Amino acid sequence: MVQFANVIVYSYQYLLDPKVAGIISKELPKESVVVFDEAHNIDNVCIEALSVSVRRQTLEGATRNLNRISQEIDRFKATDAGRLRAEYNRLIEGLALRGNLPTTDIWLANPALPDDILKEAVPGNIRRAEHFLHVLRRLVQYLRGRLETENVEKESPVGFLVSINNHAGIDQKTLKFCYDRLHSLMLTLEITDTDEFLHIQTICDFATLIGTYARGFSIIIEPFDERMPHIPDPVLQLCCHDASLAIKPVFDRFQSVVITSGTLSPIDLYPRLLNFHPVVSRSFTMSLTRDCICPMVLTRGSDQLPVSTKFDMRSDPGVVRNYGKLLLELVSVVPDGIVCFFVSYSYMDGIINAWNDHGILKDIMQHKLVFIETQDVVETTLALDNYRRACDCGRGAVFFSVARGKVAEGIDFDRHYGRLVIMFGVPFQYTLSKILLARLEYLRDNFQIKEGDFLTFDALRQAAQCVGRVIRSKADYGMMIFADKRYIFPNSFSITLTSKILNSLIKG
């Protein structure tokens, strides 16, 4: 169907994630115009497309898959040995996939992108199906050993390759071709229920990525989640740090690529992150016929004490009370719906409990009903639905949500559903996460972007996105409040707030 349509609308993954793109976007002609809309998070999407994480369940699932594949191979040997032999012959001739394929289709399927590897022949030690399975089993065994570590480990791909070679005897070239080989094997064996084989596919993705890229990745092994040190939950993560890798084939193949967003600020950071030279780079200011947004920055509470969600100030009862009083006063003057964003689930839990103890929550509920987003999807959907009903029938409601949660990413609070949005604090990422630290180091070394700048940019991007949920059309109006003392420092912060909000802040 794709080749007959004039306009196609789909999500980023269908074009950026190599595993999916190979199936869906094979047939797009070169002259197509590709537009990435709402692309302020595109670097995160690119990075996630090439990151792999392996847990114990993955390895156990992979073992099951391998057993099943070997059963299939035995069955085929008994009934139709000729097919396996034909595959073997093809591999000798260097055609990795079955069939005669035009050159345009091959690039999208492989997670590793330089196209010279596709022209190499598949190495000898995995041409035969049984040998390939042995290699995979050794790899899985090695990974299981690595997971049973007591400390956090961080390695570069090169180091990891060396240690695989030493312990499991698998060299880099073999690893490179794992993905292709598995794909071809599954085609040959005519395995239709590919969902079952996700685990082994994950392992092969992992292997191919390791084998192909020497830089731009790091491997982090954590024995448990830092916030819950008593629960052992080992995970091995292959983290991609370089966002340009996933998007490079899109730039190479298509004639025109447009990256656009309402909150793409600062705009010159994106070409650096995605490693391209923009032909045209423009910012358009939005023309509003009247003042329909009223952004405000709040640095002090009503008792003139500064407020913030800085880590050391979070449990300060004065700050908690100030935030509570702020919300209470606003609830009595704003009609219909109010949305509040907090920096994290744990912070939201803590502050709502504190408000409940002080009786502030009860006073808020006298004016409006209260709904809270949780980590459970069903509960959140129910809360949202009831929130909308309360706004519709005039009772009024407040919705508590988290800045990096599902609601902030996708749900709109336009018209009367969002007359006021309050951003409590600055939504920084969890700065102690190992992946984030590795990524910051990579950015500092290769792009000369300071860690503080990048974290600030990311936090403000998230805040602007949350706050932009309220205005969805020119006839809409709403108020936005940024409640943290750190928003006021001119150099680092105000520059990255979007220009439309900034203009209104300067005027008002």
Next chain:
Amino acid sequence: MNNGADKRLNRRAEEDEDDEDDGDGLEAWERTYADERSWESLQEDELGFLRPIDNKAIYHAQYRRRLRSLSSSAAATRIQKGLIRYLYIVIDLSRAAAETDFRPNRMVVVAKHVEAFIREFFDQNPLSQIGLVTIKDGVAHCLTDLGGTPEAHIKALMGKLECSGDSSLQNALDLVHGYLNQIPSYGHREVLILYSALSTCDPGDIMETVQKCKKSKIRCSVIGLAAEMFICKHLCQETGGMYSVALDEAHFKELILEHAPPPPAIAEFAIANLIKMGFPQRAAEGSISICSCHKEAKVGAGYTCPRCKARVCELPTECRICGLTLVSSPHLARSYHHLFPIPPFDEVPLSRPNDPNQKAKRNCFGCQSLLSPGNKPGLSVACPKCQQHFCLDCDIYIHESLHNCPGCESLRNSKSVIANET
């Protein structure tokens, strides 16, 4: 305010209000200082003197804009209007009515303007009736029943002005719906809700109530004093009413008085009907009879119902004994002018002093004051039919109170006189 400005002028740009207490009246000074920022309405003219800003031209421009927008749709066509209106005014006496953003508080301001509105309403719609409903503690009470005398309503309203509790829009709508369902079909059913609260605590589904009102052809309008609410907007859209939010006291007065003239009738509901009315005669001066409204004997001055011969004190009213609507012919005449409104007058461009063709020294046809440009640019307007010139004050008076153009009336008279002579 103008006295103060003149005094300032004489003293050559003294902005200090403290010098003004002599002789000007402490109250006036206090009033302007408390209500208006009189120092802001000063402007320097070309000689360096301070003058008050010429509000008149601005006011007139606003007035004309409003008039044009109101009559733009009705300019070419004759719109059928609901002249016999049964209007319920719902006043919100919840705790939000005690807010002091309107001085002294919202409740008092609302009551004051409702009183003015009731008088204006009966002035323009003598055949209609008003009822009052209040919302307090989440429950709606009927303060006065539908009736045609302004005094009874105003006395009841000013009697109890206290606020407490939540506000419930659905309860008010249910109550009004129950009452309005009983009136005959030739009457236009309307509700005007003066809402101070920001939310509504309802016992059931308010959307159903809105649909019920829509089906009963009740036209609900809302004037909000706090902020725009979705449910009020939805209610007004569904029932064909008007929703507006007042910014300050003057704006509130303007908004509420906009509901005094009759609204356009809804097409499918306005079927032409014959309505029975009685035109009572005035009783003789010396006659003694028992009045049916006060239930006591009265001498002289009253009207006799033509059907049942009962005595009523004032018109228009409904006879208590037989239920006949009793009116007098001036009342009908007053409703007549809504159907044939005066078109807005055209603005006359300022005359240039060097233009020899212009007649200098023109007088306003209404009040005979001079129209030529003096110290301030004198805008004048002209009636498109009789081409007579009027000043701004006469323009406003003719359109709002008189409802007849003096020029057109005299033109008709002179034409008929000429016709008689020939």
